[in-house]
Amino acid sequence: MAGERRLRVGLIGAGTIAFSAHLPAMRKLRDHIELVAVADVRIENAERAAREYGAESHYGDYHELLAREDLDFVDICTPEFLHAEQVEAAAAAGIHVICEKPMAASVDEADRMIRASEAAGTLLMIAHSRRFTGRYRNIRAAIERGDIGEVRYVRENERRPRAMYDGLNLGTNYWTPERGRSWLTLARFSQGAALANAVHETDLARWFIGVEPTSIYAEARITEDGAEVPDMITYTISFANGAVAAAEVVNQLPRGYPYFHMMEVIGREGRIRATDPIQSPYLSADVTGIQQPVNFPALLHVDQAYVEELSAFIRSIRFGDPLPIQPREARGAVELSVAAVRSSQTGQPVALPLTS
Numbered sequence: 116m117a118g119e120r121r122l123r124v125g126l127i128g129a130g131t132i133a134f135s136a137h138l139p140a141m142r143k144l145r146d147h148i149e150l151v152a153v154a155d156v157r158i159e160n161a162e163r164a165a166r167e168y169g170a171e172s173h174y175g176d177y178h179e180l181l182a183r184e185d186l187d188f189v190d191i192c193t194p195e196f197l198h199a200e201q202v203e204a205a206a207a208a209g210i211h212v213i214c215e216k217p218m219a220a221s222v223d224e225a226d227r228m229i230r231a232s233e234a235a236g237t238l239l240m241i242a243h244s245r246r247f248t249g250r251y252r253n254i255r256a257a258i259e260r261g262d263i264g265e266v267r268y269v270r271e272n273e274r275r276p277r278a279m280y281d282g283l284n285l286g287t288n289y290w291t292p293e294r295g296r297s298w299l300t301l302a303r304f305s306q307g308a309a310l311a312n313a314v315h316e317t318d319l320a321r322w323f324i325g326v327e328p329t330s331i332y333a334e335a336r337i338t339e340d341g342a343e344v345p346d347m348i349t350y351t352i353s354f355a356n357g358a359v360a361a362a363e364v365v366n367q368l369p370r371g372y373p374y375f376h377m378m379e380v381i382g383r384e385g386r387i388r389a390t391d392p393i394q395s396p397y398l399s400a401d402v403t404g405i406q407q408p409v410n411f412p413a414l415l416h417v418d419q420a421y422v423e424e425l426s427a428f429i430r431s432i433r434f435g436d437p438l439p440i441q442p443r444e445a446r447g448a449v450e451l452s453v454a455a456v457r458s459s460q461t462g463q464p465v466a467l468p469l470t471s
């Protein structure tokens with residue numbers, strides 16, 4: 116990419132994921148992109164991001180950012196219930212978009228985003244960071260090589276403490292009246308762990324199994340006092356080829372609980388197992404037995420994943436490289452997570468694809 120004009124980017128939503136991952140990735144890619152503007156309803160967040168990362172302007176209203184005529188793309192890091200309106204507005208302004216996961220809060224919203232981008236001829240990439248995380252890429256590459264044969268079972272377990280959300284001292288609740296409570300726990304902003312967190316799992320299950328899901332059964336619970344939406348979910352997904360994915364995801368464990376993640380992918384001819392924390396081994400096994408453990412970095416918030424993700428998007432803008440994750444794939448993960456919410460509310464399995 117040497118010698119090219121730097122792409123000009125605007126950031127919408129300067130909160131936790133922006134400060135912890137997107138802004139540092141932009142800094143690492145400063146030979147290729149230039150952060151020129153930041154918008155956040157909490158204007159002090161926008162001002163801080165602009166000051167610390169060298170943007171020339173900041174705004175309290177993202178429409179003002181989109182009204183600039185010098186942006187090549189925007190990076191949307193707001194909560195998911197805002198993604199549809201913000202992606203539509205960016206597309207209408209003719210600006211490419213990279214947008215945090217989950218793509219949207221509903222399948223209808225995801226469809227609106229796809230329609231808006233297609234109509235405008237703008238790129239839309241949903242930032243499913245785990246698709247760019249070394250461990251998952253290794254698993255996917257092993258599956259593609261045929262190391263474990265056809266995948267029959269994907270099992271995940273992800274447990275995270277609520278403290279993860281306020282380590283930056285930005286507060287994730289600053290724009291809600293309920294100070295001291297994360298938007299992730301409030302029903303008017305979030306559907307809980309099924310979408311906010313388990314959308315990673317539903318995306319990875321689809322990616323690893325590689326065929327369409329046919330049904331999902333889920334149970335969800337509120338374990339945190341005062342939370343309005345479930346912070347704990349378990350589900351089982353059936354896929355068209357008979358493969359199964361199951362997961363347990365919890366996102367509001369007591370502060371200090373060590374972040375934990377475990378994934379197993381079991382194929383007809385072998386299996387892969389990966390666990391956090393950092394020192395955990397990646398074990399693989401085939402018909403000859405267990406292979407030597409290889410240490411992989413921890414799963415989440417691996418800085419390099421966000422750099423890789425943004426680099427891929429930059430290549431798509433510059434050179435027309437295919438997007439590494441298509442909007443329809445991200446829509447598929449939203450559909451599964453929304454179906455999980457529905458199943459947990461009705462107590463019944465939900466057939467896929469969703470018809471309404």
Ligand SMILES: NC(=O)c1ccc[n+]([C@@H]2O[C@H](COP(=O)([O-])OP(=O)(O)OC[C@H]3O[C@@H](n4cnc5c(N)ncnc54)[C@H](O)[C@@H]3O)[C@@H](O)[C@H]2O)c1
Pocket residue numbers: 127128129130131132133154155156157160177192193194195197215216217242243244285286287288290298311
């Ligand atoms: N890839 C990952 O692993 C990962 C990790 C964490 C969060 N996320 C996703 O990133 C998104 C943001 O999560 P977060 O934890 O950073 O949330 P956050 O609440 O910390 O930050 C969101 C920011 O958006 C701002 N905002 C709210 N309404 C706005 C508006 N109308 N216009 C402009 N800015 C507005 C808020 O003021 C805040 O600064 C969510 O969709 C979340 O699921 C992804």
